[in-house]
Amino acid sequence: MGIYDRDYYREPQSRYTLRGPRTIVGMLILINVVVFLADGLLTPIKPPATLGDINRFLAVQVETLTKPWLWWQFLTYGFAHASAPEYWHVVGNMLVLFFLGRDVESRYGSKEFLRLYLATLVVAGVIWAVVAKFQGQSGAAVGASGAIAGIVVLYALNFPRRILLLFFVIPMPAWAVGMLVVLIDLLGALNPGSTHIAFSAHLGGAAFALLYHRFGWNLSRWTTGWLPAVRLKSRPNLRVHDPDRRGRQDKELSQEVDRILEKIHREGEASLTRKERRILENASREYQKKRQGTDDDSL
Numbered sequence: 260m261g262i263y264d265r266d267y268y269r270e271p272q273s274r275y276t277l278r279g280p281r282t283i284v285g286m287l288i289l290i291n292v293v294v295f296l297a298d299g300l301l302t303p304i305k306p307p308a309t310l311g312d313i314n315r316f317l318a319v320q321v322e323t324l325t326k327p328w329l330w331w332q333f334l335t336y337g338f339a340h341a342s343a344p345e346y347w348h349v350v351g352n353m354l355v356l357f358f359l360g361r362d363v364e365s366r367y368g369s370k371e372f373l374r375l376y377l378a379t380l381v382v383a384g385v386i387w388a389v390v391a392k393f394q395g396q397s398g399a400a401v402g403a404s405g406a407i408a409g410i411v412v413l414y415a416l417n418f419p420r421r422i423l424l425l426f427f428v429i430p431m432p433a434w435a436v437g438m439l440v441v442l443i444d445l446l447g448a449l450n451p452g453s454t455h456i457a458f459s460a461h462l463g464g465a466a467f468a469l470l471y472h473r474f475g476w477n478l479s480r481w482t483t484g485w486l487p488a489v490r491l492k493s494r495p496n497l498r499v500h501d502p503d504r505r506g507r508q509d510k511e512l513s514q515e516v517d518r519i520l521e522k523i524h525r526e527g528e529a530s531l532t533r534k535e536r537r538i539l540e541n542a543s544r545e546y547q548k549k550r551q552g553t554d555d556d557s558l
Contacts, residue, residue: 386463475534
């Protein structure tokens, strides 16, 4: 039983309450689902079209590249998805965001994760439009798949040895899943016109995530003041002790430190990225805390 489930810790509240999402991942999923339902329920869709009026308004067009007054579509397209009967589009994206996005948000923090997600959407949309225009194509694109591809890559880079169930059946390490997803998108991009999937957007999101991780970028530092502050209602600073999770985190940190030290030995300290230097600093502080605690216990 968690501490928040105990009778003596429950806050007085009415029997029926509505609470908003407590994480950025939850907020993003809620927005995508609301837009999907609104488009399907409130706007007519004439087959073979799969977009209602709302999604057509939010979608990004190839022509958006040359129309600066429509550049907002490079962001809004990521919150629109194909309507019925193509439920797999929104369901698949939101499932991946739910299962992988929470750990990525935990790793980078809510504010940085929000900026990262939105930036990945924009980059993926721009790359799709550029590639489509170069290939002489026309039409519109919708969906969060570009940003989701970036989330998959970041998860694989940050937690490479964690086991994921591909298609909820096949166990694979995260790094292998990330490589497989990128390979499938690359093969799809080499055969344009064979499907209506925007593989170039997926590759754009994946490439941006790879560069973000490789160079240790910090979008919050670059864009402070651009976005309104996001306030999420949080629970009191009490945590349930979970030694297994703590042990996994310590093991992952130790493995990451070993990798960085090996890199220093091989390439020199100057080769470290800002992120790798932060990891070493954090690991040093954790070691000092544990050592201090051990010394105190021996007194």
